[in-house]
Amino acid sequence: MILIKALLVLRKDNKKDRKSIEELKELAEVLYEVEGTYIQIRKPDSKYQIGEGFVKKLSKIVKDKNIDIVIFGNTLTPTQKYNLAKEFKVEVIDKIELVLRIFSKHAKTKEAQLQVKLAELQYELPRAKEKVRLAKQGEQPGFGGYGDYEVEKYYQKIKREIKSIKNKLEKLKEHRKILRKRREKYDSVGLVGYTNAGKTSLLNALTGENKEAKNQVFTTLTTTTRRIRGIKRKILITDTVGFMDDLPPFMIEAFLSTIEESANNDLILLVVDASEDIKEIERKLIVNHEILEKINCKSQIITVLNKVDKIDEKKKLEILNELDRYLINPIFVSAKYNINIEKLKKMILDNLNLSIGTIETDNPKLISYLYENTEILEDIEENDKHIITFRAKEKDVNRILKIHKIET
Incomplete structure (x- = not known):
């Protein structure tokens, strides 16, 4: 396999600029061998994006290290790309083009x-x-x-x-709408979060699936819907494309249907990598909430702080105290080692907007239906009849009670 050597460049407006060279490196490593990373703090240059002196310095590095491609963490105009390619004598792309190439690699359907x-x-x-x-x-x-x-x-x-x-x-x-309509009778949970936060690993932990979970960004582009196991009633969970900082409007539009598939559910699990630096966690939480706001998500949220096996109690407290304003119903879990997964399942049940109903019946079909489609809280047998207390969506509880009333 021939390794394509890449040089990474990022221009920041100031030291507080939240653009991340580490994130650019993580993205680039999906496709290329990263040979070096360089940051310049200055205002954008119309000709090169970075300063002309810095361009000359990088040109020498590109030649000396036999670099094949230069990747910018900033969005480049065609003129800037043309001018940079003229100086570097190799292809120049920006972060958005890099993400599109990764998407292309992982697009299977x-x-x-x-x-x-x-x-x-x-x-x-x-x-x-x-x-x-x-x-x-x-x-x-x-x-x-x-x-x-x-x-x-x-x-x-x-x-x-x-x-x-x-x-x-x-x-x-339209086909997806038909499938969604069929699933409306079930409670739905969406997995959202920054790319590579561990969403697919969490899907596996909750469903008993073995969907491939690589430690790599954007491995999931299509939606995957499965049933949560170990819960008495049928709850479906959906995983889809991860979020990213600086995601331009056209990219959100292109993937809108799959993002909405995960976000517009009865409940959202917002997955966060708790093992990262506090500032990085904060940056990604801000991005997550911004994108959820863009797609007008109104669902209940549980913030799932994943990879708890990699942190200590001090880091847990630091996250809870310093990032409190971004955390909605937080829970620390490890999808990899099944830590607190059962507790998370209980939280899922507690946070779904459910109603409780009670019926007395001796109809075996109705009893079977309740056991398959609702959460049975209590089943008392008395005088050859079952007094069943069950929990389900409010409209389903009302429908079951109405049908039962007509039958009796």
Whole structure:
């Protein structure tokens, strides 16, 4: 396997800027061999994004280390990319393009592939005309092929492709609505959180599944819905794409259906990696809440602080005290070692908006239905009849009681 060597560059406005070179490195390592990371604190330069002197310094490093690609943590304009590629003599991409390449690698289903393609085209559209014009000035790494197009024709071609993919995704969305309607009678729990927080591992712990959980960002792009095991009633849990800082509006739009699938549930498990630095946890919690707000999520939330096996009591208290304003119903768990998973299941039941009903019946079909579709709190046999107290969604409790009243 040929290793592609990458150099990472991040410009920050000031020392308080929350952009993270560690996150950029984590992303880059999915596809490349990272040979070095460099940060410059300054205001953006219109020609290069970073200062011209810093560009000259990096050019020498790129040549000396035989770097294949330079990745910026900042969003680059086509002109900045062109100018940088001219100086570095290698391809230059930004964080969004890197994420799109990772998405492309992990997109296995038809829907995920369409969503990735839509995100790529929506990223390309505002840059299309400028890219074609620059490509005609002279070949630069990463601009190959654009010079073959007419400016307006290439722009219109992208618009047509976007429209076509949106139509295909709309049809898939309608199919998803039908599936969601079928599941409405069950309580639903959504797994959300920053990428690589351990959502898939938590899904496995709660459901007894063995879905592949890599220690790598964006391994989950499609939705996975399973039943939570060890709970008396049927509760479905859904895992989907992780969140990320600086996620642009076009990317949220492209993956909106899968994000909504997880976020618009009766209950949300907001998964956080508790083993990270306090400031990093805070940054990611802010991002999580911002995205949930963007998609107008109104669900109840439990904040699941995962990887508790990696921290001590002092760190737990520090998290609870310093990040209190971001934590809703917090619980520390370890999905890997099954720590507090049963306690989490109880919290899930307690936080779902459930009602309680009691009926007296000797109908075996009704008794069987209650055992399969509700949580049985008590079943007393008396005079050949069952007095059953059960818990379910309010509308389901009312429906069962109404049917039972008609039958009797």
